[in-house]
Amino acid sequence: MSWLYNSLNSSIGKKIIMAVTGVCLVLFLIIHLIGNLTLYGGFNAFNGYVRTLELVKPVIRVVEVVLGLIFIFHIFNGVRLWIENKNARPENYTVKGIRKNTTLFSRTMIQTGSIVFIFLVLHLSTFWVAFNFSGEPEHKPYQYYSIIMDWFKNPFYAGFYVIAVILLGFHLNHGFQSAFQTFGWNHKKYFPFIQKLGTVYALIMAIGFASIPIYFYFNGGN
Amino acid sequence: MKLDAKIPEGNLSEKWTNYKSNMKLINPTNKRKYSIIVVGTGLAGASAAATLGELGYNVKAFTYHDSARRAHSIAAQGGINAAKNYQNDGDSVYRLFYDTIKGGDFRARESNVYRLAEVSNNIIDQCVAQGVPFARDYGGVLDNRSFGGAQVSRTFYARGQTGQQLLLGAVSALNRQIAKKTVTLYNQREMLDLVVVDGKAAGIIVRNLLTGEIERHNANAVILATGGYANVFFLSTNAMNCNATAIWRAHKKGAAFANPCYTQIHPTCLPKHGEGQSKLTLMSESLRNDGRIWVSKSKKDLREPWNIPEDERDYYLERKYPSYGNLAPRDISSRSAKEAYDDGRGAKGGEAVYLDFRDSINRLGAKVIEERYGNLMDMYQTITGENPYKSPMKIYPAPHYAMGGLWVDYELMSTIPGMFVLGEANFSDHGANRLGASALMQGLADGYFVIPYTLSNYLASEKPALVDTNDKQFAEEESKTREYIDKLLSVNGKQTVDEFHKKLGRILWDYVGMARNEAGLKKGISLIREMREEFWKDVKVVGKNEDINQTLERAGRVADYFEFAELLALDALNRNESCGSHFREEYQTEEGEAKRDDEHYAHVAAWEFHDVGKWTRHQEELNYEYVKLATRSYK
Amino acid sequence: MSGNINVLLKIWHQKNANTKGGFVDYKVNVSPDSSFLEMLDEINNDLERKGEDPIVFESDCREGICGTCGLVINGEPHGPLRKIATCQLHMRNFKDGETIWVEPFRAKAFPVIKDLMVDRTALDKILQAGGYVSVNTGGVPDANAIPISKDLSSEAFDAAACIGCGACVASCKNASAMLFVSAKVSQLALLPQGHPERSKRVQAMVMVMDELGFGSCTNTYACEAECPKGISITNIARLNREFFNAKFKSSVLEY
The missing domain is CATH 3.90.700.10 (Succinate dehydrogenase/fumarate reductase flavoprotein, catalytic domain)
Structure with a gap:
């Protein structure tokens, strides 16, 4: 299997890892957002959603593990690429022309990704840990909703959440079309459409996720 | 000096076939025992080095660039001629041959030109097989355009970058041989002298342009494919680094220089x-x-x-x-x-x-x-x-192209046995004027399809043993080269190399340019001599040899131009007729058109070097057996 | 002279790959019709007159086709204009009083030789790994034996137009050579003549590219923007596709 190891360790292999894991995360975000939108239906709607998830708990656990691995691969590989790519130019230019020939989104993937990563840790430690490791099972649905409500009343937490998902949007805006390019699906006719689709997707994700803390902060969730 | 063109027997259309049938061969396992030096990696050099590598010879290729692909063949725009007759418009090998001879104003050797036309078709096949993206028609077949001096459409092209695509094709073949280790590429090396032992080419002296090291390289044969000398005019369409140093120093070692006065001036430049x-x-x-x-x-x-x-x-x-x-x-x-x-x-x-x-x-x-x-x-x-x-x-x-160059026989061998000259560096195929889209054809014909045969014929009678690079001749040439470099560095005058080059270019442009006359040429020669003396008294070459020194590189080339320019003018002065690119004001018709003198000048002028400013003019008569000499008319 | 402009040049000087470099200032009065490289020629001529070492930079054809020249001017390879090489840049594109920074192409795979001259032989090493069709001279079919559609041939030409200058590497924030490699791989993948070896070619070329210290592509497309010949990033997509196909379909384990 050394051919596989070599292939995935080649520069194009590493791109493919980024793209495949990225696409998985893109799909995950869609499902995550749809689920989260039940928050707008008040706590009964949200309860219904959570109860459905409780019914398939073993599946969710497997998905969580897979998702965790995907995150780790995406992040590890991303950081590795960033370090290697830094080393490919030991002495940088004094005048940087990069603003003239690239988009802001494409050249800040490591920065937006890092902030999203910090956000992810915080996000997991506030919601995921609290949801899974505290309280009695029968009270959970109520607790979930109130945990969310409580956290989003905190202006710093809500603010950071909003900033982080906007940066996530930046990350996705580049990542979406970039994945297509990496898979070799760049066609003169369709690629401009894919780029627009990516921007629309990134906007929906950023606005969708950002709206929740804003809604709870200003509205209290009642 | 004897000029034996070694034209094979037989009818014009059978000469090359006869030659190939009767030439001497070397058995495949013996080929690797022979070493060949190829200087220059343009169309002629790269195609020759690649093909000889494929045949199994041990090839050393030299270029002063960092990469073989940078040679100036890359800048050719228009296209490449071939007698494919894909357009069904009446083209044939004979027509391509005739047009080339006529375009050259009847001053080229029939047998060479016929062979060129014959192999032209193979070139197109070869390039397509290498993946050269020639222009195509909607049906998927190759497209042609017409070019000056022909009444048929026979020019194959790749947008306005034909030279680039053909060179990249030849360089890709060369790269393949480099990977196979049949060819070793010595880049950033400039040939500074030819080593001749017992009257035969035995190797070259080169300068490593990055370190200044003077290196000795030996071989059983030396092939020069180093391009033309149009940069002697300073302002020309040639690349900045194009120079005549390799052919000039070989000339000083005994290779006759033919028709230096034939210099093509291109009308549409900026x-x-x-x-x-x-x-x-x-x-x-x-x-x-x-x-x-x-x-x-x-x-x-x-x-x-x-x-x-x-x-x-x-x-x-x-x-x-x-x-x-x-x-x-x-x-x-x-x-x-x-x-x-x-x-x-x-x-x-x-x-x-x-x-x-x-x-x-x-x-x-x-x-x-x-x-x-x-x-x-x-x-x-x-x-x-x-x-x-x-x-x-x-x-x-x-100034655009040099039809003149080192004299070669039918086998492309110079007057020094074992030294061959290909492409623009030789004088062979274009006579007094080159038609458009013919330079690429000649470079590739020489490299892909001529030299692999004629070289074998020469080497078959040579022993594979090389002259050792520690031989005293090599040592002597190296020390002479060092002395020459030291001499350039030690003048320490006031004027820069470029300033001298510009002045020389101006003299040539004014007195040895598009229209020449006896008085002007004589004046030009005396000015060149004066300026050459001044150069050696007042040039300033900064830096040292043991480093990258672009000024020193240019200084050596300009020093050679000062010697060569005189020969260019002298040849023009001695050709008392107007033909092709060579226009003597004394020899024109009443309407101001060029007037050839076939009776006295239907020959190649080949100059033998004795000392700077001292040459003997030899003649190779051009016997036209198959075409009738006629006056060009474009009225 | 009237009509001339004054510019302040900050030009990178570096003795060799192992020493530290720095900028040297030159104040020049130059004709707007002069090319950028002709301006450097004039500076060098003045330096030589004074007995000082000239600035080392490379150029040859000065028509934008040989790929020898390559300076990073105000942070951009080949300067501020698009689709030209440094040799085609003229001073009328700069303002009177402007400060212009001139640096060499910077990449681990392109070590500085001296001043503005860098070693780009790494690009040739990649080509030697497989950037060719393995046919010997002679013994090839007639040029019209295989019809190739005009569009395909034209697309292959677009890729083949690469001049090997290395601006893609110089402009990429990762110093990646993907555009260069993809241009050659694409040319030969599009044409039927390149098909017999396409699997081996792409694997070998990518392997050597990686070994030589170039970075990885992160699809910022700076390369396409700075390429003097406008080579498209669709070639990189094709390279990815070729690589993927070769890896999963080919039964050769060598790469």
């Missing part, structure tokens, strides 16, 4: 903008299909071109050559432009003439002109900052 100009940029000749060339009728006319009314314009090519008009051959167009601006009627009184698209734009619309010439129009605007759709282009003739 004019100079000032004294800082470093080279001239060629614009494709195809522009003359839709552009009209004119100057003002009055001298020192400083008006903007669009303010000059129609009846005050002189469309001089249309006036003098009504049937060919703006499509008159290169030499005629260039000379007429010079006449006009020498008369003070050039664009704004300067050294340029107008190439005007106004009428074509009115007739066809700007869109059609853009479709046809868009990239050239853009290039013009980038360089000059003027919009050629609004105001006429200014053009200027520029």
Whole structure:
């Protein structure tokens, strides 16, 4: 299997890892957002959603593990690429022309990704840990909703959440079309459409996720 | 010195076949015992090195560039001729042969030119197989365009970058052999001398341009494919580094130099903008299909071109050559432009003439002109900052190609046994004038299809043992080379190398340029001699040998030009006729056209070197058995 | 002279790959019609007159086709204009009083040789790994034996137009050579003549590219923007596709 190891360790292999894991995360975000939108239906709607998830708990656990691995691969590989790519130019230019020939989104993937990563840790430690490791099972649905409500009343937490998902949007805006390019699906006719689709997707994700803390902060969730 | 062209027996169309049937071969396992040096990696050099590597020889290829792909063949725009007759318009090997001979004003060797036409078809096949993306028609077959001097469409092309695509093809073949280790590439090496042992080429002395190290390389045969000498004029369409040093130093070692006075001046280049100009940029000749060339009728006319009314314009090519008009051959167009601006009627009184698209734009619309010439129009605007759709282009003739070069026989071997010369560096196929799209053809013909045969014929009678690089001849040449470099570095005068080169270029342009006469040539020769003396007294070459020293590189080349320029003028002075690119004012018809003297000058002038400024002129008679000499007419 | 402009040049000087470099200032008065390289020629001529070492930079054809020249001017390879090489840049594109920074191409795979001259032989090493069609001279079919559609041939030409200058590497924030490699791989993948070896070619070329210290592509497309020949990033997509197909379909384990 050394051919596989070599292939995935080649520069194009590493791109493919980024793209495949990225696409998985893109799909995950869609499902995550749809689920989260039940928050707008008040706590009964949200309860219904959570109860459905409780019914398939073993599946969710497997998905969580897979998702965790995907995150780790995406992040590890991303950081590795960033370090290697830094080393490919030991002495940088004094005048940087990069603003003239690239988009802001494409050249800040490591920065937006890092902030999203910090956000992810915080996000997991506030919601995921609290949801899974505290309280009695029968009270959970109520607790979930109130945990969310409580956290989003905190202006710093809500603010950071909003900033982080906007940066996530930046990350996705580049990542979406970039994945297509990496898979070799760049066609003169369709690629401009894919780029627009990516921007629309990134906007929906950023606005969708950002709206929740804003809604709870200003509205209290009642 | 004996000039034996070694033309094979038989009918013209059978000579090459006969040669191939009777030549001596080397068995495949013995080929690797022979070492061959190829200097230059342009079309001729790269194709030769690759093909000889494929055959199994041990090849060492040298280039002064970092990469083989940078050779100046890359800049050829128009195309490459071949007698494929894909257009069914009556082309044939004979026609290509005849057009080339006629285009060269009957001053080339019949047998060589016929062979060139014969192998031209193989070149196209070879290039396509390498993945050269030639222009194609909608049915998927190759497209052709027509070019000056021919009545058939036989030019294969890859947009305006044919030279680039052909060179990249040849270099890819070379790269394949480098990977297979049959060819070793020595890049950033400049050949500074030829080593001759017992009358045969035994190796070369090169300078490593990065370290200054002087290296000795031995071989059973040396192939020079180092291009032409048009840069002697300083301003030419050649690349900055093109030079004559390799062929000149081989000439000084005994290789005859043939027809140095045949220098092609291309009519459609961009004019100079000032004294800082470093080279001239060629614009494709195809522009003359839709552009009209004119100057003002009055001298020192400083008006903007669009303010000059129609009846005050002189469309001089249309006036003098009504049937060919703006499509008159290169030499005629260039000379007429010079006449006009020498008369003070050039664009704004300067050294340029107008190439005007106004009428074509009115007739066809700007869109059609853009479709046809868009990239050239853009290039013009980038360089000059003027919009050629609004105001006429200014053009200027520029030295472009050297038909002359080292004398070679039918086998492409020089007068030094074991030293072969290919491509523009030799004199063989274009006579006194080269037709468009023929240079690429010749370079590749020599490299892919001629040298692999003729070299085998030579090597078969040679022993594979090499002259050791510790041999005293190698040591002597190396120390002479070092002394020469030290001499250049120690003059420590006041004028820079470029300043000298510009002055030399000006002398040549004024006295040995497009129109020459006896008095001017004599004056030119004495000025060249004076300037050469001044060079060795007053040149300033900074830096040292043991480092990258681009000034030193140029100094060596310019020093050689000072010697070569005299021979160029001397050859022009001794050719008392006008033919092709060589125009002597004393020898013209009443209408001002070139007048050949076939009785006295249907020969190749090959010069033997004795000392700087001292040569003997030898003649190789050109016996035309198959074509009848005729006067070119483009009226 | 009237009509001339004054510019302040900050030009990188570096003795060799192992020493530290720095900028040296030159104040010049130059004609707007002069090319950028002709301006450097004039500076060098003045330096030589004074007995000082000239600035080392490379150039050859000065028509934008040989790929020898390559300076990073104000942070951009080949300067501020698009689709031209450094040799085609003219001073009329700069303002009077402007400060212009001139640096060499910077990449681990392109070590500085001296001043503005860098070693780009790494690009040739990649080509030697497989950037060719393995046919010997002679013994090839007639040029018209295989019809190739005009569009395909034209697309192959677009890729083949690469001049090997290395601006893609110089402009990429990762110093990746993907555009260069993809241009050659694409040319030969599009044409039927390149098909017999396409699997081996792409794997070998990518392997050597990685070994030589170039970075990885992160699809910022700076390369396409700075390429003097406008080589498209669709070629990189094709390279990815070729690589993917070769890896999963080919039964050769060598790469």
